[in-house]
Amino acid sequence: MKAVGIIVEYNPFHNGHRHHAEQARISSGADLVIAVMSGQFLQRGEPAFTDKWKRTQMALDAGIDLVIELPYVYATAQAADFAKGGIALLDAIGCDSFCFGSEQGTIDPFLNSLQLLTEQSDNYQQLIHDAIQTGISYPKALNNSYLTLTGKQPNFADLTQPNNILGFHYLEAAQNLGSSMKPLTIQRIGANYHDSIETGLPIASATGIREAFFKGDSVDELSTYMPESSIALLKKAQDEYSCFGSWEQFYPLLRFTILRAGPEQIKHYAEVTEGIENLIYQSAKTADNFESFISLVKSKRFTRTRIQRMLTHIYTGFTWSMLRSFDSPTYVRLLGMSNSGKHYLNHKKKNITLPLISRAADLGDPMGKLDIHATTMYLQGMGSVHLKKEFTTPPIYRG
Structure with a gap:
């Protein structure tokens, strides 16, 4: 079976995410889609809007075949390490390709940028160092140094855009890992990463959806931008926690x-x-x-x-x-699967290069214990009385 991997947060799952998964399957010609998804805390340093189990169910209901967890140490890291963790897990589980949404929309500019920065690595690092000494932020230093090298030429990726930045780091991580996975990208459509909701458009950013809710919109008022199953699961989460994560x-x-x-x-x-x-x-x-x-x-x-x-x-x-103390992922934590995902695991199990973990009780190493602790702290912040939910929730199966 041929698999394409995607790296996601689904905070929460919306129509743009469904489009990404569908196009990843089409552009790769894959039989199934595997998502590496952040757990209870996210890359922008935030508690997830709702827990990882609700978001896993949203993904499965929308056609994702396997959902595995990106460990806390990578899920909450800056972009390069976030990418490193996600790509390592997709490679370990045997994906043939990985696909990301980008403002760029085509893969060649990313390949050109990767080649340039690989060849100019020492010069690039010196430019970054010099820029930081002027007192600007690290992201700004990266961008200024990159523009110095590329001169804004159109055959290079525009790394001022958030999804382009992540996409570049995915390619960089795959190269550093020596992965044979084929990189693919699709054009991001609808709202940009940070945009507020725009009435009349069926695709809004997750940021916009959360912002609208916290400004007073009900879950039902977000139905234009999310699959029906996602709306139902948000209502279920609201009943369980009486709040959303922020x-x-x-x-x-x-x-x-x-x-x-x-x-x-x-x-x-x-x-x-x-x-x-x-x-x-x-x-x-x-x-x-x-x-x-x-x-x-x-x-x-x-x-x-x-x-x-x-x-x-x-x-x-x-x-x-x-x-x-952490260098790379030490396990593949299964959060959920479809029939196709189950068949894939049965077929590929012997070739998965990291231990496949389906029970929290088996997360015995420091990375796994950290994930368990992070979940406990998340549930505490959400006011849950079920702080052992990590141990009582099996992988979600959607037949």
Whole structure:
């Protein structure tokens, strides 16, 4: 069986995600689609809108055949490491190709950019270093250095766009891994990554959908932009938790964690650098809600996304030393499967190059224990009384 892999968050699953999965299957000629999906915390440093099991069910209902979990250490990482984890898992499970949505829409500019930056690696790193010394943020330094090398020529990928950036890192990760998977991209349609909902369009960004809900729209009012099954599952999640995941929801616990730890402990958490622990601590003393807090901490040097990743690690207790202890994924964690996915696993099981884990009880190594802990902390933030849900929820099967 021929498989195409996609790397996703589904926060929540919407019509654009369904289009991506359908086009990935078509463009690759694959028999099934395998999704590596982030768990309870996401790459932009946020708690997921709803839990990984609801999002897995959304994916299966919309035609995804296998859903496996991207471990916390990669799901909450900056783009290059996020890509590294996702590509490693798709390669381990035997995908023939991987496909990502992009603003670029064609693969050749990405291949050209990868070749250029590989050949100019030393020069590129020096440009980045010099740019950072001027006081700009790391993402801005990357972009400026890249433009210096490419001169905005159209045969290179536009790495100012969020999906293009991730796509480039997918190709880079595959090259570094020595993977034989074929890279594919499809044109992203509808709303851009950060766009608010635009009335009348059937495809909105996940950011726009979450924003609309938190501004007062009901789940039913989002039905234009999401499959019917996704709407039903959001209603089920609302009944179970009485809330959806956000930093505003988690802020009382986050604030307590920051104030209890103090600057001396905060500086040991992953991604906390350059003395920002003092500002984080003082801001938590002052701000009684998350938006007030983040407005006190963010700056040109520290973007909102970068700060949110720090806060995620502070909240979960993930330290620099823990981060540095991980090199690559150590298992494939199965979250859900269709009939075709089940058949694929039975057919490919002996060729999967990492242990296939279907029960939380088998997540015995440090990476697995971290995933279990992250789920516990997520459920606590959501006000759940079922903190052992990781152990009581089997892989979801959609026959």
